Amino acid sequence: MDERPVKGDSQEDDLVLSLRRLEISDNAKGFVDLLSQLSSATTPLTDADFRARFAELAALGDNHFVVVAEDRRSGRIVATGSVFLERKFLRGGGKVGHIEDVVVDSAFRGRHLGQRVVGFLRDYAKASGCYKVILNNTTDLRSFYEKCGFTEKNIQMACYF
Amino acid sequence: MDERPVKGDSQEDDLVLSLRRLEISDNAKGFVDLLSQLSSATTPLTDADFRARFAELAALGDNHFVVVAEDRRSGRIVATGSVFLERKFLRGGGKVGHIEDVVVDSAFRGRHLGQRVVGFLRDYAKASGCYKVILNNTTDLRSFYEKCGFTEKNIQMACYF
Numbered sequence: 001m002d003e004r005p006v007k008g009d010s011q012e013d014d015l016v017l018s019l020r021r022l023e024i025s026d027n028a029k030g031f032v033d034l035l036s037q038l039s040s041a042t043t044p045l046t047d048a049d050f051r052a053r054f055a056e057l058a059a060l061g062d063n064h065f066v067v068v069a070e071d072r073r074s075g076r077i078v079a080t081g082s083v084f085l086e087r088k089f090l091r092g093g094g095k096v097g098h099i100e101d102v103v104v105d106s107a108f109r110g111r112h113l114g115q116r117v118v119g120f121l122r123d124y125a126k127a128s129g130c131y132k133v134i135l136n137n138t139t140d141l142r143s144f145y146e147k148c149g150f151t152e153k154n155i156q157m158a159c160y161f
Numbered sequence: 162m163d164e165r166p167v168k169g170d171s172q173e174d175d176l177v178l179s180l181r182r183l184e185i186s187d188n189a190k191g192f193v194d195l196l197s198q199l200s201s202a203t204t205p206l207t208d209a210d211f212r213a214r215f216a217e218l219a220a221l222g223d224n225h226f227v228v229v230a231e232d233r234r235s236g237r238i239v240a241t242g243s244v245f246l247e248r249k250f251l252r253g254g255g256k257v258g259h260i261e262d263v264v265v266d267s268a269f270r271g272r273h274l275g276q277r278v279v280g281f282l283r284d285y286a287k288a289s290g291c292y293k294v295i296l297n298n299t300t301d302l303r304s305f306y307e308k309c310g311f312t313e314k315n316i317q318m319a320c321y322f
Contacts, residue, residue, distance in 0.1 A: 031250070032250060035250055035251050038251065039251055039252065043252060043253035044253070045250060045253060045254055049253070049254050050250065050254075052254075053248060053249075053250055053254045056248055057248060060221075066250075084247060086245060086259070086261065087214060087217055087218060088214075088261070088262065089192070089193060089196055089206060089211065089214055089227075089262070090196050090199065090200055090262060091200065091204060092204035092205070092206060092210070093206055093210050093211075093213075093214045098247070098259065100247065100249070101249065101250070101251060122320055125322075126322045130322065131321065131322055132319050132320060132321045132322060133319070133320050133322075134297070134317060134318065134319045134320075135317070135318055135319075136295070136297070136314075136315045136316065136317050136318075137315055137316060137318060138315055138316075139315075139316055142316065142318070145318045146318075148320075149320045150318035150319060150320045151318060151319060151320070152316055152317075152318050153297075153317050153318060153319040154297045154298055154299055154300075154316075154317040155297065155298060155299075155300055155303065155313055155315075155316060155317060156295060156296070156297050156313075156314050156315040156316060156317050157295065157296055157297075157298060157303070157306045157307075157311035157312060157313050157314060158293050158294070158295045158311060158312060158314040159283055159293060159294050159295075159309075159310045159311045159312070160292065160293045161286075161287045161291065161292055161293060161294075
């Protein structure tokens with residue numbers, strides 16, 4: 001049986017949240033706008049570009065999963081994150097989950113939505129047979145990710161083109 | 162024209178090196194044995210498991226590239242590294258290269274093979290349209306990766322299952 005998490009619902013005073021996989025209709029619900037809160041370098045995606053990228057990622061099947069939290073009252077996407085599964089030759093052919101692009105709408109921070117998104121992606125990676133899940137973050141987010149079950153391990157280095 | 166690097170040859174006193182993409186016959190040339198120098202937790206892969214993983218990665222096409230350095234005199238793989246391309250919704254649908262599993266045979270260290278492998282993968286990511294390439298490493302490798310053109314950026318955190 002496939003035990004990967006696919007959705008989860010919850011209700012708070014002013015939010016009726018549905019955590020589920022990204023759908024092609026989600027750009028109209030503010031998905032790309034939400035990502036712009038993550039990086040000032042984000043340039044707008046046209047809807048055609050969004051659909052093309054969506055199709056590319058869908059072709060990767062369960063190896064790439066974008067989770068969104070939709071507020072079902074407003075119909076807006078209020079949080080998101082993604083994980084992709086790397087298949088290695090190491091560790092007897094092990095898999096590693098890479099979490100990327102976690103963001104919560106600034107109007108809804110401080111309500112543990114980030115922990116729910118990260119927890120969802122962590123559980124997805126575990127249920128997919130990964131031996132670990134990793135991510136990169138700034139030091140000011142260390143304690144947040146510790147609450148999510150992560151431990152500081154290495155440094156991240158980058159080369160920009 | 163596709164300008165991604167696919168191979169490079171060089172000759173030293175006792176090495177005739179060919180940098181090229183991993184081939185399905187490379188397990189017999191010591192590829193998985195070489196990886197065992199990277200992680201003590203590496204369990205042996207049977208040749209059938211190697212071939213199955215090779216086929217899974219081949220299905221990802223140019224999104225996943227394993228480079229190997231073969232010493233053509235001995236027919237052994239003496240260095241390797243991999244890069245996979247992550248397609249984002251951020252940055253106008255940008256791509257990021259993730260470098261993983263770089264290792265040089267202990268008998269051939271100190272001869273800049275690591276820099277050649279990392280440089281090859283960095284150039285591959287650039288030619289593939291990535292806006293950056295990233296990797297995670299221990300602090301004792303910081304200066305090595307600085308020589309390869311990388312700058313320390315963030316921390317890596319991990320959750321083991």
